[in-house]
Amino acid sequence: MKEKILEHVEKNKDEIIETSKRFISINSVNPRAGGPGEKEVAEWLESYLKTMKFDEIKRYDAPDDIVEYGFRPNIVAIYKGTSPERTIWFITHMDKVPEGDLSLWDHDPFDPVIKDGKIYGRGAEDNGSSLVATLHGLKTLMDLNIRPKNNIALVFVSDEETGSDYGIKYLVKQGIFDKNDWYYVPDSGNPEGSFIEIAEKSILWLKIVTEGKQAHASAPTVAKNAHRAAIYFAKELDEFLHEKYVAKDPLFNIPFSTFEPTKKEHNVDNINTIPGTDIMYFDCRILPQYDLNEILADVENIKKKYEEKFGVKIHIETPQMEKAPDPTPADHPSVLKLKEAIKELRNIDATVGGIGGGTCAAILREAGLPALVWGTMDHTAHQPNEYIKIEHLIADTKIYAYLMANL
Numbered sequence: 001m002k003e004k005i006l007e008h009v010e011k012n013k014d015e016i017i018e019t020s021k022r023f024i025s026i027n028s029v030n031p032r033a034g035g036p037g038e039k040e041v042a043e044w045l046e047s048y049l050k051t052m053k054f055d056e057i058k059r060y061d062a063p064d065d066i067v068e069y070g071f072r073p074n075i076v077a078i079y080k081g082t083s084p085e086r087t088i089w090f091i092t093h094m095d096k097v098p099e100g101d102l103s104l105w106d107h108d109p110f111d112p113v114i115k116d117g118k119i120y121g122r123g124a125e126d127n128g129s130s131l132v133a134t135l136h137g138l139k140t141l142m143d144l145n146i147r148p149k150n151n152i153a154l155v156f157v158s159d160e161e162t163g164s165d166y167g168i169k170y171l172v173k174q175g176i177f178d179k180n181d182w183y184y185v186p187d188s189g190n191p192e193g194s195f196i197e198i199a200e201k202s203i204l205w206l207k208i209v210t211e212g213k214q215a216h217a218s219a220p221t222v223a224k225n226a227h228r229a230a231i232y233f234a235k236e237l238d239e240f241l242h243e244k245y246v247a248k249d250p251l252f253n254i255p256f257s258t259f260e261p262t263k264k265e266h267n268v269d270n271i272n273t274i275p276g277t278d279i280m281y282f283d284c285r286i287l288p289q290y291d292l293n294e295i296l297a298d299v300e301n302i303k304k305k306y307e308e309k310f311g312v313k314i315h316i317e318t319p320q321m322e323k324a325p326d327p328t329p330a331d332h333p334s335v336l337k338l339k340e341a342i343k344e345l346r347n348i349d350a351t352v353g354g355i356g357g358g359t360c361a362a363i364l365r366e367a368g369l370p371a372l373v374w375g376t377m378d379h380t381a382h383q384p385n386e387y388i389k390i391e392h393l394i395a396d397t398k399i400y401a402y403l404m405a406n407l
Contacts, residue, residue, distance in 0.1 A: 001146070002344070005401045008140050013394055016136045017119065019048075020393060023128040024112040024121035030095040031066050032162040038094040042073035045094070045156055048135075053142040055080045060174055062158065062166040072158035072166035076176065079138060079152045087151040087181045088334075088407045090138075090400070091360050092131035093160035093167065096123040097382050104384035118387040126381035129388040130186030130396065131156065133375075137400030150407050160187070160360060163320050168360040172367050179368055182334035182407075185361040186396070189375030193346060193395070196338060197373035199251055199327035199354030200362040204292050206282040206299065207317040208234065212310070214268070214276030223274040227267060229310035230278040234261055237302050241284070244298070249287050251327070252354040257286045281319075285356035288324035322358065325365035332370050341403040346395070350374075 009016070026044060029035020042059075049057050056078040061071035073094075078087070099109040099122050107113050109122035138152055157167035164170075171177070188197055210233070212224030241259040248255040262283045267275035286292065296316070303314045328335065330352045342350045361371035376392040 001405060002402060004144055005140055005405060006398055008144055009136070009394060009398045009401060012136065012140070016132060016394060016397055017114070017390060019136065020119050020124065020128055020132045020388070021112040021121075023132060024119070024123050025110055027110050028094050028096050028123070029098050030159060030161045031064075033098050035096070035098060037067045037069075038073055038158040039067070039069055041094045042075060042156065042158075046075055049075070049077050052139055054078060060171055062170040064166050072170075074158055074167060074171055075156040076171075077154045079142065080147075081150040081152070082147050083149055084151045085149070085180070087153050087178070088404070089153045089155055089177070089181060089183045090134040091155040091157060091168065091183065091185045092134060092187065093127045093157045093360065094131070095158055095161050095167075096126070097161050100384060106385055109386075114390075117391065118389050119393070120385055120387045122386055124380075124386050124388045125377050126386070127160070127187050129377065129393050130375050133393060133396040134186060134400050136397045137404055140397070140401040141405055146405050148405055148407050152404050152407065157360065164360060164363055168363050172363065177364070177367070177369055181369070183361070183364050183369055183371035184334070184338070185359050185364070185371050185373045186375045186400075187359040187361075188355055188357055188373045189377045191376065191378050191392075192348065193342060193374070193376035193392075193399070194348045194350050195253070195374070196335060196350050196352045197355050197359075197361070198330060198335065198352045199288070200324055200358060201252065201257070201354065201356045202286040202288060202290070202292055202324040203320055203322040203358045204284040204286060204295060205318060205320040206284065207319055208280050208282070209315040209317065210278040210312055211315070212276050212312040215274050217272040217274050220274060224276070224311050225274045226278040226312055227275045229306055229312045229314070230280055232310070233303065233306040233314060234280060234282075236306075237282070237299060240298065240302060241295070245286065245290055245295070247287055247289060249289070249354070252287070252356065254356050257284070257290065258356060259284045286324075292321060292323060322362060325362055327354065328361075328365060328370045328372050332372075334370060335372055337407065338372065338374060338403060341399055341406070345399055345402055
C-alpha cells in the first residue's frame with residue numbers, strides 16, 4: 001500500500017501544484033486586516049470537494065457583519081472509515097494576511113509564480129501548502145479506493161489570522177468535536193519536517209492609544225505631543241518586559257517570552273503638525289508560566305508614569321489575549337502515529353516541542369481536545385515573496401496520505 005500511495009502522489013504532482021496555484025490566486029485576506037474575506041476561496045473549495053468521494057460535506061457559516069455578505073464560511077468534509085472508533089480531523093485555514101508593501105514583492109502576490117522549484121505567492125505556505133497537502137493526501141486514498149479504519153475529516157476554517165472567533169472557535173461551539181477524536185493542525189513546522197508542535201505560548205496583543213493635543217510644530221508649548229509620549233512609554237515598556245520576564249523553557253524552540261512592537265497607525269499627514277493621537281501595538285508571546293493579568297498590571301503602572309510626565313491619556317486595549325492551554329501529551333497516540341509516518345517515509349526521528357506562533361491547535365487544547373501541529377516549511381509566512389518548495393508540498397502530501405491510510 002505504501003508504494004501505491006507514493007507512486008500515486010508522484011503521478012499527480014502537476015495537479016497538486018495547480019491546486020496550490022489556484023489557492024494562492026484567490027485574495028482571501030482576513031477582513032479585519034482589510035481584505036475581502038474567505039467567501040471566494042470557500043466556494044472554490046466546496047466545488048472541488050464535491051468532485052471527490054466524501055460522504056458528507058457541510059458548511060458552518062459564522063455570522064459576521066464586517067463583510068458585506070454577512071458571514072464567514074467554514075467547511076467540514078468527512079470520509080467515513082470502515083469501523084470508526086473516532087474521527088481524525090485535519091484542520092487548515094482559508095484566510096491570509098495582507099500582502100504588505102508591494103514594492104518588496106518580485107511579482108503580484110496573488111499571481112502565483114514558479115521559480116527555482118518554489119511556488120511564490122501570498123498564502124503559499126500559510127496555510128496553502130498544508131491545505132493542499134491534506135486535501136490531496138486524502139484524495140490519494142479516494143483515488144486508490146482505500147478506506148481507513150477511522151473517519152477522516154478535512155476542516156477549512158476562516159479567521160485564523162485575527163483570533164479565530166469566526167473559525168475554529170465557532171466550530172467548537174457547534175459541538176461537532178469529541179474528546180475521543182484526534183486533531184492535526186498543519187500550520188507550522190521546520191524545513192526538515194522533523195518537529196512536531198504540542199504546545200504554544202500565551203498570546204497578548206497590546207493596542208496603545210495615546211491622546212494628547214494637536215498643534216502646529218512651531219508651537220510645542222500649545223501641544224501635548226502624543227507621539228513623543230508614546231515613544232518614551234514604548235521604550236520603557238519594551239525594556240521592562242524583557243528585563244522582568246526572563247524565564248526560559250526548553251520545550252519551546254524560542255525558549256523565552258517575546259515582546260515585539262509591531263504595527264504603527266497613521267497619525268498626521270504633514271511634518272509640521274504635532275500629533276494629538278498616536279496608536280501603536282505590541283505582539284507578546286509569553287511562556288505559559290506567566291500570568292497575563294500580572295503583565296497587564298505592569299503595563300498600567302508604567303502607563304501612569306508617562307501620562308503624568310507628558311500630560312496625556314494612554315488607553316491600553318487587548319485585541320487578542322489567549323492564555324496558553326496545557327500541552328498535548330508527547331506520548332499521545334496521535335503524536336506517535338505521526339512520528340511513525342515520518343520515520344517510515346523520511347527516516348527521521350521527529351522531536352516534539354512548543355512554539356510562539358498561535359494556531360487553531362491552542363484553541364482545541366483549551367477545549368480539552370488533543371491537537372498537534374506539523375509541516376515542512378521554510379518559515380516564509382507573512383513575508384514578502386512568501387513561498388513553498390514544491391518538494392516540501394509533495395513530500396507532505398505523501399506523509400498525510402500514508403498517515404491517513406493508517407489511522
